[in-house]
Amino acid sequence: MPPNQQNQQATNTNAFQELCFFPALTVMVFMRRRIGLRLLKPTRLIGAFVLLYLYSGFGVALLGGTYKDMQAVQIFALAFALLAIAHYWRSWREFNRGIRLHSYSSGISHVEVQNRLPRFFKSHRRIYRIVDPFFCLIISFYVMVLSHPLGLWIAVSSFSLRIFEQARYEAALTRDLDIVDSLTEGGIQQQTVEYFSGGQPQDRALKQRALEQNSGIPTGVAPDIEKQIAQRKTTATSPENLK
Numbered sequence: 277m278p279p280n281q282q283n284q285q286a287t288n289t290n291a292f293q294e295l296c297f298f299p300a301l302t303v304m305v306f307m308r309r310r311i312g313l314r315l316l317k318p319t320r321l322i323g324a325f326v327l328l329y330l331y332s333g334f335g336v337a338l339l340g341g342t343y344k345d346m347q348a349v350q351i352f353a354l355a356f357a358l359l360a361i362a363h364y365w366r367s368w369r370e371f372n373r374g375i376r377l378h379s380y381s382s383g384i385s386h387v388e389v390q391n392r393l394p395r396f397f398k399s400h401r402r403i404y405r406i407v408d409p410f411f412c413l414i415i416s417f418y419v420m421v422l423s424h425p426l427g428l429w430i431a432v433s434s435f436s437l438r439i440f441e442q443a444r445y446e447a448a449l450t451r452d453l454d455i456v457d458s459l460t461e462g463g464i465q466q467q468t469v470e471y472f473s474g475g476q477p478q479d480r481a482l483k484q485r486a487l488e489q490n491s492g493i494p495t496g497v498a499p500d501i502e503k504q505i506a507q508r509k510t511t512a513t514s515p516e517n518l519k
Contacts, residue, residue, distance in 0.1 A: 299324075300437040305356060308382065310381065313377075321360045329353050332425075
């Protein structure tokens with residue numbers, strides 16, 4: 277794929293993930309605590325509130341909802357706004373007190389605090405990627421009985437939360453793999469420097485280093501080229517050429 281198409285695809289993916297963040301935020305404040313300060317920027321909170329309030333008017337009307345449905349969505353929007361402000365105020369106070377918290381943290385799940393799930397769900401952020409969105413989806417089915425538009429919004433927010441958390445997990449995994457690859461490549465480069473910087477006797481058996489010794493990455497040169505390099509070094513340092 278050409279670089280321009282790759283950049284365009286990455287831009288579209290980031291825009292889609294950013295768009296999914298706003299519905300996810302409207303349920304995240306109910307399901308998490310200690311959300312990072314940058315995720316709670318006033319512009320994002322206002323954007324999520326405006327999107328939810330517009331849905332209460334235009335979205336409910338398009339879905340054929342009643343006035344009570346519109347009120348239910350508006351009450352949910354007001355509860356979101358109050359709880360989001362409380363999260364922001366708490367994170368700001370912790371920041372001023374010197375309490376460390378990543379500014380992009382998506383919070384600590386109330387499900388994880390209960391400490392009743394198997395260990396399988398506690399690793400690789402499965403609580404945040406799977407359990408929380410699924411729990412939110414189950415709640416949306418119950419809410420649909422009382423208000424179909426509000427339940428539909430919560431269902432969409434659960435899928436948005438899933439997409440948002442999966443993207444964050446993949447980004448963190450890519451970062452960790454890049455670090456491991458950098459360490460591996462650094463070790464291989466160090467081995468290559470040591471391999472060619474020391475004295476090499478002419479009669480030494482020239483062997484190509486195995487892949488297992490280089491973390492699965494083919495390194496070094498072919499045996500015939502390596503032999504030519506050794507012969508040139510020997511010829512350059514011979515007494516006849518030093519005269």
